[in-house]
Amino acid sequence: MRLLFTALLLTLAPPFAQAQEEFMTQSTRDRINFSNLNIPTTGILFGIKGPAGKVIGNPYIDTLWQAGNVKFYGRLNAKTDSLAGVPVRIDLLANEVEIKAGANDIRATKAATVRYVDMNNYRGTSSRFINVREYRGDADELSGFFEEVVTGKFDLLRHPTIYIRRANYNPAMNIGTKDDELMKKTDWYIAYRKRAVKFSPSRKALLELMPDHKEQMEMYLKSKRSDLKDRADLMALVLYYNSL
Template identity: 65%
Template sequence: MRFLFLLVCSSVVSSLAFSQAQTEYMTQTTRDRINFTNLNISNNPTLFSIKGQAGQLIGSPYLDTTWQAGNVKFYNKLGVSLTADSLAGVPVRLDLSANEVEIRAGEKNIKAVKATAVRYVDVNNLFGTVSRYINVHEYQGDAQALTGFFEQLAMGKLDLLLHPSVYIRRANYNVALNTGTKDDELMKKQDWYVARDKQATKFSPGKKAILELMADKKEQMEAFLKMEKPDLKSRVGLLAVFSFYNKL
């Protein structure tokens, strides 16, 4: 019996010693393969992905990256004067992400002011005219949930307003398939609004919506739409419709 016990103990000790030696051998073998032959890992897309640079935020936050000559009207007086509340003929641009108006005072001197401190900005646009961007808080209704500025396209009985903004389109990278992008991207969007007596309402352009909105001049508007056939999804077409209505 004692002999059997000693035999079992000897077997256990030998097994542990072999296991330790095997582990050390495997560790050394793996190290040698990495150091001298480059460890070859199969390309299994369900398990491994290709390591690359982390994603970043791309895209521009500016309505227009180009500096444009403009006039800025503030709510309060400027510190340099007790009467002046505006700047004229200064290079400006709108940062839609930070909700700021940037003013370039020199090559490397850029001032930023929160949109909430600016009543409106008149700035040259890409259409060869001047656009007025007025603080959304000059309006009520749906405007109260917004930040930034409305571009005023038509003024009168009905104001036609365009609200520019940016949002982040999140990365859609698929690790398993190694497809898509790791980058978040700033995307621009513009929403239409109309206002009567400063009460702004979000607006989805279309013939039915326009005739309902302008029901007090429905016959004249129907004739105008039939004759002129304006593109009701375009800036030019809507401007023509609202300008005509406001003259009636």
């Protein structure tokens, strides 16, 4: 897959102008405010959210209710397919988007019904979580959402998931844990023309994905001494590449 992706870059990628489409998480984008709590309680929003199972941890990208805009694949009613300025959060375990319709009324919809969610985040900016169906390639095997960290010539995508680490208590040895635990995991993807490729953030992997500007990228990595495990450094590197 990576060889095909690289070949596609070499044959299709024309020179790009300096001006890149700005990515959703930056301060140039207005943050979302709560503005519309008149939320439909039928149709796509299928009912009150049920209780969570008894495990350690939480299933949410962000446990706090954040102001968000939700764009659906189907229509909520005759007038709209969107909700704006509503309290939202994403449940990775149930693969659902939760919407707070009232103090004791939480509505939920399957991720497959949602095209994207724009929502505020703990960093003080905004994030777009877009359905993986909007991408191809390695995204064909996924469910849920990509966070669009950078968009432009290359899209830098973060795919958050969750898994359950089962209890491993051994009563004979009196070691281990008796509790199941929710563990969060992040995988990174690069997409060109909506075709996504999974990669491990490393110098070698990124240079393989950027052969048309290899020398410039090598100089950048050498001068910046980027920590490619760090979100901000990885974001800066992709933004630099998109500017070439």
